Amino acid sequence: MESIVYLYQDHLQEFWNSGQSQCFGAAFEWKGEQVYHVYLKYPQVAPTGYSMPCVFRVVDRAGYEQADREAAAVYAALPAEARRVPVVIVCIFVEEDNRVNSRAFIIDGEQQVEATVKYVPRHSELYTRSKGLLEVGALESKKVLVVGLGSGGAPIAVELAKAGIGHFILIDFDRIELHNISRHICGVNELGRLKVHAVKDAILLKNPYAQVETLAIDINRHLDELERCIAESDLTIVATDEYASRYNINARLVKLGKVGLFGRAVTRAEGGDILRVRPGGPCYACLTGNPIYHQNDEITDVRRARELGVIPAYVSDEDANAMVQVGLSTDIAPINNMMVKLALNELSRGIECGISSLLEELTYDYYIWANRRDYQFANWAPFNNNPKRHLTILRWYGVKLKKDAECMECR
Amino acid sequence: MTYERYQIELGVLQNSTIKPKQYKFMDMNTSHPYLAVAIQTNSLRCYVIKIDLSDNYPYNIPKVFITSPKPLLTRSGGSMLGASHSMHTLPGENGCVRVCHYGHEDWAPNRITLYQIIIKVRIWLEMYECHLKTGRTLDEFLRGANY
Numbered sequence: 001m002e003s004i005v006y007l008y009q010d011h012l013q014e015f016w017n018s019g020q021s022q023c024f025g026a027a028f029e030w031k032g033e034q035v036y037h038v039y040l041k042y043p044q045v046a047p048t049g050y051s052m053p054c055v056f057r058v059v060d061r062a063g064y065e066q067a068d069r070e071a072a073a074v075y076a077a078l079p080a081e082a083r084r085v086p087v088v089i090v091c092i093f094v095e096e097d098n099r100v101n102s103r104a105f106i107i108d109g110e111q112q113v114e115a116t117v118k119y120v121p122r123h124s125e126l127y128t129r130s131k132g133l134l135e136v137g138a139l140e141s142k143k144v145l146v147v148g149l150g151s152g153g154a155p156i157a158v159e160l161a162k163a164g165i166g167h168f169i170l171i172d173f174d175r176i177e178l179h180n181i182s183r184h185i186c187g188v189n190e191l192g193r194l195k196v197h198a199v200k201d202a203i204l205l206k207n208p209y210a211q212v213e214t215l216a217i218d219i220n221r222h223l224d225e226l227e228r229c230i231a232e233s234d235l236t237i238v239a240t241d242e243y244a245s246r247y248n249i250n251a252r253l254v255k256l257g258k259v260g261l262f263g264r265a266v267t268r269a270e271g272g273d274i275l276r277v278r279p280g281g282p283c284y285a286c287l288t289g290n291p292i293y294h295q296n297d298e299i300t301d302v303r304r305a306r307e308l309g310v311i312p313a314y315v316s317d318e319d320a321n322a323m324v325q326v327g328l329s330t331d332i333a334p335i336n337n338m339m340v341k342l343a344l345n346e347l348s349r350g351i352e353c354g355i356s357s358l359l360e361e362l363t364y365d366y367y368i369w370a371n372r373r374d375y376q377f378a379n380w381a382p383f384n385n386n387p388k389r390h391l392t393i394l395r396w397y398g399v400k401l402k403k404d405a406e407c408m409e410c411r
Numbered sequence: 412m413t414y415e416r417y418q419i420e421l422g423v424l425q426n427s428t429i430k431p432k433q434y435k436f437m438d439m440n441t442s443h444p445y446l447a448v449a450i451q452t453n454s455l456r457c458y459v460i461k462i463d464l465s466d467n468y469p470y471n472i473p474k475v476f477i478t479s480p481k482p483l484l485t486r487s488g489g490s491m492l493g494a495s496h497s498m499h500t501l502p503g504e505n506g507c508v509r510v511c512h513y514g515h516e517d518w519a520p521n522r523i524t525l526y527q528i529i530i531k532v533r534i535w536l537e538m539y540e541c542h543l544k545t546g547r548t549l550d551e552f553l554r555g556a557n558y
């Protein structure tokens with residue numbers, strides 16, 4: 001099997017600039033796959049794989065041509081303890097025109113294998129692929145605030161990073177726990193971590209150059225900080241699981257004339273909805289005061305639902321447990337997907353790009369989606385028998401929502 | 412509560428049937444602001460209620476307590492400090508009975524003001540007095556009477 005060594009271009013550059021002829025780094029192997037990632041300094045995100053020592057060596061042209069011998073000599077000179085495990089040795093040759101060449105070897109005692117070297121490019125080259133459809137350069141300067149990093153906010157944040165958004169503020173005071181892991185983008189190896197840190201890492205894995213600020217705070221108790229974050233951001237993603245925080249965000253969006261997207265799943269994730277708050281349009285309180293709106297949020301955690309009063313105090317523990325209605329991740333994905341589309345839409349406003357036509361069509365402030373004909377969607381038409389084109393499942397409906405003239409929050 | 416909202420609430424109360432001497436906003440510049448209201452029922456009995464504004468009012472449903480008489484008792488002299496579906500109470504605090512007024516489903520902070528909460532509590536108190544007379548639960552009175 002071919003061995004592959006990944007080198008980070010900016011690490012190499014730094015090493016070369018330092019003028020050293022040899023230095024130690026660390027390699028991480030995907031065991032059994034012979035794929036190695038080699039680092040000269042701590043990467044932004046904790047590396048994955050099993051660690052092993054690594055030596056970088058600067059060589060001249062002759063040394064480069066006989067790099068296998070150079071590597072063997074470097075290996076032989078290592079202290080015996082370092083040779084107890086396989087070692088990665090990288091020989092670097094820089095030509096007059098500053099072109100960097102490298103050859104890498106995996107050496108384990110008598111065994112020496114040359115690996116194919118691949119480079120992880122620098123910032124400027126990472127997003128060349130998606131250029132054209134989205135104006136990546138323009139999106140890179142945008143800042144998005146994501147409040148709530150559960151099964152909604154976390155994937156939305158990562159998806160926006162993939163699209164090239166360059167700046168984030170993440171807010172959530174929760175930790176990754178067992179009960180929410182099956183629907184969360186983070187894995188069991190991250191149990192106990194603050195969600196803000198885990199999601200920051202997930203963003204940096206997709207865009208190592210993103211600027212991510214994290215705040216593990218309860219916004220309801222830090223309203224000044226919340227206002228600062230909303231004021232600084234181009235868009236606010238509201239993916240929290242309780243009303244007070246949504247209303248607090250709403251009040252500040254209205255006050256500052258900012259744009260926000262409120263997304264959620266309802267009851268057993270049989271559906272969901274999205275509200276877009278824009279200056280002059282209806283606000284979140286206009287929506288919740290409207291008969292079209294269903295108050296029943298998805299309940300995923302008894303303790304929290306009791307705290308919030310969603311499950312009243314007189315409901316027994318047994319009945320309360322029956323009310324926990326965790327939907328499938330796949331039922332939440334469509335809502336997240338639409339949130340991302342609407343977010344990119346708002347962020348691309350005024351920029352000529354490949355999704356400009358969407359902007360002309362996604363003009364509604366409120367969107368509804370049904371996954372299946374349950375609860376509030378029980379009387380919707382079946383997907384496969386709908387000659388009169390009634391409301392049906394698995395498609396988005398835009399709703400013309402009027403501003404509530406009497407609304408105490410935005411009038 | 413923001414200053415703007417406070418002005419709105421004050422405006423609604425001033426234009427309502429509730430007289431200025433019946434209510435008073437208390438400790439407004441502290442972390443535990445509340446509204447105290449004296450309510451007289453049809454039987455001319457007097458009650459004092461406390462609407463707790465400390466937890467992000469109006470975005471969270473405020474807790475409402477009967478601070479006088481303290482503690483309020485059932486017809487048979489039993490405690491009402493526990494949560495009861497049939498009596499429309501939630502767990503009491505500091506010996507005060509807590510009344511269930513608006514639920515999660517019908518709470519809308521942009522339409523509901525303190526005045527409407529006071530009216531709901533007034534109705535609760537009238538039903539409570541019916542309970543004292545008849546022994547029937549509040550739930551029994553409410554059934555059919557969609558208020």
Ligand SMILES: [Zn+2]
Nearest residue numbers: 283286407410
């Ligand atoms: Zn409004």
